[in-house]
Structures are given as structure tokens and as C-alpha cells.
Amino acid sequence: MKFYKNGTEIADHFSVKKILILDRSPFIRYLLTRTLQSDVTSVVTVPNIDRAVAAVREEPQDLFFLDMQALHNASMGDTLKSFKELSPRTKIIMMAETYPGDQEFRQLDEMMDVFIPKPFFPSDIRRLAGQAMGLGQYYWDRFETLEETKTSPKRRWERIPTKETIHFTVSTLQRGDESASLTGDVINRSPAGLGMLTGFPIVAGNLVMFSNGSELHEGIVTWSRKVDDTTYSAGIFFV
Missing domain, CATH: 3.40.50.2300 (Response regulator)
Known part of the structure; x- marks a missing residue:
């Protein structure tokens, strides 16, 4: 072969x-x-x-x-x-x-x-x-590894500012348990991933499955931070 x-x-x-x-x-x-x-x-x-x-x-x-x-x-x-x-x-x-x-x-x-x-x-x-x-x-x-995506001087994919709402679930690699359906506001997107705001406290390493209409994606949270008492910002890398 x-x-x-x-x-x-x-x-x-x-x-x-x-x-x-x-x-x-x-x-x-x-x-x-x-x-x-x-x-x-x-x-x-x-x-x-x-x-x-x-x-x-x-x-x-x-x-x-x-x-x-x-x-x-x-x-x-x-x-x-x-x-x-x-x-x-x-x-x-x-x-x-x-x-x-x-x-x-x-x-x-x-x-x-x-x-x-x-x-x-x-x-x-x-x-x-x-x-x-x-x-x-x-x-x-x-x-393209997660480390390359985070440390390259220039991103392989340019992020495009976006305004849309997605529905997603969160799971951990430790237990594999899934959350109930959640919502998030996408603020930018590229073929490699997206950035979003959500009220759910997701953390780096969480797995996410999300949809927007008929479009389905799976990804891993590469970073997250607390914006205020009710909002979290996170970056998702598609897998």
C-alpha cells in the first residue's frame, strides 16, 4: 500500500x-x-x-x-x-x-x-x-497541534469577528459526563476554532460538542477566563 x-x-x-x-x-x-x-x-x-x-x-x-x-x-x-x-x-x-x-x-x-x-x-x-x-x-x-496554535507568531487561520448564538454541551476527559444543553455567544471564528462568551464556567481541557442549525462541531477548550460574575470567555480548538 x-x-x-x-x-x-x-x-x-x-x-x-x-x-x-x-x-x-x-x-x-x-x-x-x-x-x-x-x-x-x-x-x-x-x-x-x-x-x-x-x-x-x-x-x-x-x-x-x-x-x-x-x-x-x-x-x-x-x-x-x-x-x-x-x-x-x-x-x-x-x-x-x-x-x-x-x-x-x-x-x-x-x-x-x-x-x-x-x-x-x-x-x-x-x-x-x-x-x-x-x-x-x-x-x-x-x-496542527494545540501548542503550535497557541505559540506561533502568526496564527495559521485568521479569526473573523462573528456574532451568533450556539448551543453546546460540556464534558470532561476525567469522567466523560456531559452537561445539559448550554448556550454561548460566538465573538470570533476561524476554520481551526472559535472564541465565545458563556455563562457556564468552562475550563481548559473541557470537551465541547456544539451546533448552529445543522452544523455540528467538536472541540477542546484551550483557555478560559472569568470576565465578570456571570460571564466566561473561552477559546475552542476544533478536533
Whole structure:
């Protein structure tokens, strides 16, 4: 299989990398899918450990994102060992809201490749996935990271002043729980994101899903500040 960038062949030795994601939250599964899907990756998500085992038995995976809390009462050590036996080449990235105890971490460290605490930024996930699967710059060049967006001397996309009202929900990467429907006033917009004012105290790292008529977007809050007692200003980066 051959892959191209801007019409130029960049590699003829890549095979599509298979990524399996196990997380309790459908919102996080959706976010990680959008973050990791590309020309050289195939992403499958599952809600529980039984479905994950079935997926690996059906087809070996290159990378496995595992939500530690999704294991419930299952032994994490035994689970990781089973995955390694079923698919020895699989790289395992463990996700968790809290760090495991020292003894448990030492046991898991022998079988997992990376541990990443929640919450996290999509750019961190892309970087870790690219490194683990050896995709290198050709995978990474497809994306503009949050850090580049915030620190570049000149923005890649110019913001256009806008005045419109949007409806949105907020979720956190830690728990995946969603708020009720909220409203916000967009003050500027670009193809990469938007700035808005809202009465809801959103914070950096929150995930948002919002709509304006039939147009739907997903994004992550990159910064926010309190304007007054009832108003918050925030920047949203589309993912």
C-alpha cells in the first residue's frame, strides 16, 4: 500500500496501523477516534473488556488504549498478559484518572508501554500514538497541534469577528459526563476554532460538542477566563 502527501509518494512500506480503544465513556471513545483516525490508521472502539478481548482475537492490534477503570474487578495484570499473549506486537497505552499504587504500577509497568493520566490533550495522544507505532513525521505532519496554535507568531487561520448564538454541551476527559444543553455567544471564528462568551464556567481541557442549525462541531477548550460574575470567555480548538 502506498501513501501520499500533497500528491507526492511518502512511503511504500507502511501498512495501515490498527488501534483499539477501550474506554467507558462514549464521548472519550469518539474524541480519541477523531484524534487518531488518519490515512495510515484504522480505529476500533469498544465499551468493555470482553469486547476488547474479542476484537484482539479476531485481529491482532498494533496499539491498545486501555482505560484502567473500565476493567472493574478484572485483574489488570492478567488482562495485560492475556493481550500480550493474543497479540504480542501490541503496544499498550494505559489511561487512568488516578495513578495506581507503587506495587501495582511496578507489576503493570512490565507489560504496558505508556501510562497517561486523565485529563489529556489530543496533541499528547497523537504524539504518543505516533511514537509507539513508528509512524514518524509523515503521520504527525497531518495535524496542527494545540501548542503550535497557541505559540506561533502568526496564527495559521485568521479569526473573523462573528456574532451568533450556539448551543453546546460540556464534558470532561476525567469522567466523560456531559452537561445539559448550554448556550454561548460566538465573538470570533476561524476554520481551526472559535472564541465565545458563556455563562457556564468552562475550563481548559473541557470537551465541547456544539451546533448552529445543522452544523455540528467538536472541540477542546484551550483557555478560559472569568470576565465578570456571570460571564466566561473561552477559546475552542476544533478536533
